[in-house]
Amino acid sequence: xxxxxxxxxxxxxxxxxxxxxxxxxxxxxxxxxxxxxxxxxxxxxxxxxxxxxxxxxxxxxxxxxxxxxxxxxxxxxxxxxxxxxxxxxxxxxxxxxxxxxxxxxxxxxxxxxxxxxxxxxxxxxxxxxxxxxxxxxxxxxxxxxxxxxxxxxxxxxxxxxxxx
Amino acid sequence: xxxxxxxxxxxxxxxxxxxxxxxxxxxxxxxxxxxxxxxxxxxxxxxxxxxxxxxxxxxxxxxxxxxxxxxxxxxxxxxxxxxxxxxxxxxxxxxxxxxxxxxxxxxxxxxxxxxxxxxxxxxxxxxxxxxxxxxxxxxxxxxxxxxxxxxxxxxxxxxxxxxxxxxxxxxxxxxxxxxxxxxxxxxxxxxxxxxxxxxxxxxxxxxxxxxxxxxxxxxxxxxxxxxxxxxxxxxxxxxxxxxxxxxxxxxx
Numbered sequence: 001x002x003x004x005x006x007x008x009x010x011x012x013x014x015x016x017x018x019x020x021x022x023x024x025x026x027x028x029x030x031x032x033x034x035x036x037x038x039x040x041x042x043x044x045x046x047x048x049x050x051x052x053x054x055x056x057x058x059x060x061x062x063x064x065x066x067x068x069x070x071x072x073x074x075x076x077x078x079x080x081x082x083x084x085x086x087x088x089x090x091x092x093x094x095x096x097x098x099x100x101x102x103x104x105x106x107x108x109x110x111x112x113x114x115x116x117x118x119x120x121x122x123x124x125x126x127x128x129x130x131x132x133x134x135x136x137x138x139x140x141x142x143x144x145x146x147x148x149x150x151x152x153x154x155x156x157x158x159x160x161x162x163x164x
Numbered sequence: 165x166x167x168x169x170x171x172x173x174x175x176x177x178x179x180x181x182x183x184x185x186x187x188x189x190x191x192x193x194x195x196x197x198x199x200x201x202x203x204x205x206x207x208x209x210x211x212x213x214x215x216x217x218x219x220x221x222x223x224x225x226x227x228x229x230x231x232x233x234x235x236x237x238x239x240x241x242x243x244x245x246x247x248x249x250x251x252x253x254x255x256x257x258x259x260x261x262x263x264x265x266x267x268x269x270x271x272x273x274x275x276x277x278x279x280x281x282x283x284x285x286x287x288x289x290x291x292x293x294x295x296x297x298x299x300x301x302x303x304x305x306x307x308x309x310x311x312x313x314x315x316x317x318x319x320x321x322x323x324x325x326x327x328x329x330x331x332x333x334x335x336x337x338x339x340x341x342x343x344x345x346x347x348x349x350x351x352x353x354x355x356x357x358x359x360x361x362x363x364x365x366x367x368x369x370x371x372x373x374x375x376x377x378x379x380x381x382x383x384x385x386x387x388x389x390x391x392x393x394x395x396x397x398x399x400x401x402x403x404x405x406x407x408x409x410x411x412x413x414x415x416x
Contacts, residue, residue: 027303028218029382033389043390055211059203069199098394105304108395147199148192 006070006139009129013077014064016126021057023104028054034106037098038087056080064133067142074133081127085120092116224374229319234326234362241287243327248384252327253293259415262295262400264388267318267337268302268311268348269396275408276338282412292415296334299388299396300381302344310348312381313372317354319380320371321363329362336361 024031032050035041041049060080063073088100092113099109100119109115137144231243231250244251249262261283265272286292298319300312314337322330336357342348349357351372358368371377388394399406401414 025214028215029386030301030304033301033385033394036389037394039392051215052211055207055214059207063203069196069203072200106394107301107389148195 002136003138003140006133006136007067007141009132010064010067010070010139010142013074013126013129013133014061016061017057017077018061018065020103021054021059021061024054024101025058027104030104030106031101034099034101037096037101037107038091039094039096040087040090067139067144068147070133070139070142070144071137074130074137077130078127078134081123081130085123085127088116088119088123092120222379224370224376225379226323226371226376228380229323229377231322231330232324232326234329241327245322248297248380248387250296250298250322250330251293252296252331253287254290255293257287257290257293259291259402260293260295261411261415262297262403264297264299264393264396264398266299266302266311266396267314267334267341268300268305268344270341270344271408272397273338273341275397275399276335278409279411280335280338283415286415297384297388299385301385301388301396305344306342306346306348308347308350310342312378313351313375314348314354315381316375316377317351317358317368317372319377320368321358321361323371323377324367325358325361325363329358333358333361333363 028051031054032047035050035053036043036046056076057080060073060077063069064077084100084102091098091100097109097112099105099107099112100115101107102119133139229245231245241252242254244255251260263275265275283292283294287294298315300315302311303309305311318330318333318337321333355365355369355372358372359365388398393405397408399408399411401411406414
């Protein structure tokens with residue numbers, strides 16, 4: 001059962017990262033402006049972050065969907081969601097009216113204040129799913145179980161797969 | 165079998181099991197490390213290729229538009245292009261009005277409809293100089309990247325036909341602005357309107373179709389964002405942001 005929850009967590013979080021990153025890849029300059037609009041990072045790193053983030057998001061998304069390096073990717077995913085939640089909350093607190101740029105876009109948005117709570121709630125939900133995978137990375141249909149032999153112990157040498 | 169030898173077998177079997185265990189753990193970590201390395205290398209290669217393709221200089225690209233000198237402009241309004249600003253009017257005018265605008269932005273069309281004429285009159289009277297900061301940040305609001313293509317066409321008109329043709333084209337595109345969310349004018353239509361504004365069809369066709377100022381537009385968009393503005397229209401009077409409906413009071 002827990003393995004099925006892991007699969008759902010992987011597909012949902014991974015799917016969101018894949019779509020979000022993919023949509024940004026086609027207008028990287030726009031993503032740089034979206035990052036800058038948060039007014040949080042120093043200008044020296046804004047272009048690098050704006051260019052790299054979509055690639056990282058697509059990578060994390062793909063690997064989560066395939067179930068490869070699940071714990072590491074879920075860890076990166078959790079850190080990114082924490083950063084985004086802080087970013088959106090801080091933009092909200094400072095009264096900035098910006099499109100979060102989560103799925104491309106970015107910059108000014110007159111309706112921003114009404115969207116912030118929904119965006120934060122969504123990211124908190126995805127953070128929870130990511131953290132589940134950090135704690136319990138084993139899940140159904142994951143490449144991890146094909147590539148990496150399960151941890152063995154001296155007392156119990158039986159293959160964990162056989163438990164199902 | 166003596167008790168001693170049984171003990172030996174036991175301990176050597178235990179040792180072998182521990183070694184096998186250690187080897188398995190080592191293999192596991194080697195495998196994980198290998199996959200991590202592979203992923204990082206792939207990521208870096210893909211990024212380098214994509215960013216490299218974006219940065220590749222395109223021979224059809226023009227670094228910056230110029231302001232063509234045309235007969236229509238002779239003895240007319242002075243104009244100057246500085247960084248990303250198209251300055252129109254007397255450089256000695258007491259006030260400068262800076263307008264960040266996007267040809268796809270309905271609020272900009274509205275702004276131009278309401279204060280475009282009074283601002284032009286103030287400029288003609290020598291009271292203000294207008295700095296147009298044209299940007300193309302609203303490509304996602306049309307199905308065919310109208311925002312940046314329209315700006316590219318406007319810059320082409322400025323570059324080939326001069327200021328008066330640019331102003332006519334600029335005003336025309338705001339008055340007949342395509343609605344957000346649908347297709348904007350295709351290049352053919354932009355060329356037709358450019359010619360109607362006074363540009364030469366032979367000179368504008370290629371730069372409009374090649375999007376000759378695409379890289380300039382990316383830089384202009386970035387400059388606006390670095391200056392801290394994310395919204396069009398943004399209106400400044402002598403560098404100070406003002407409410408767009410207060411601009412006529414501010415220049416009194």
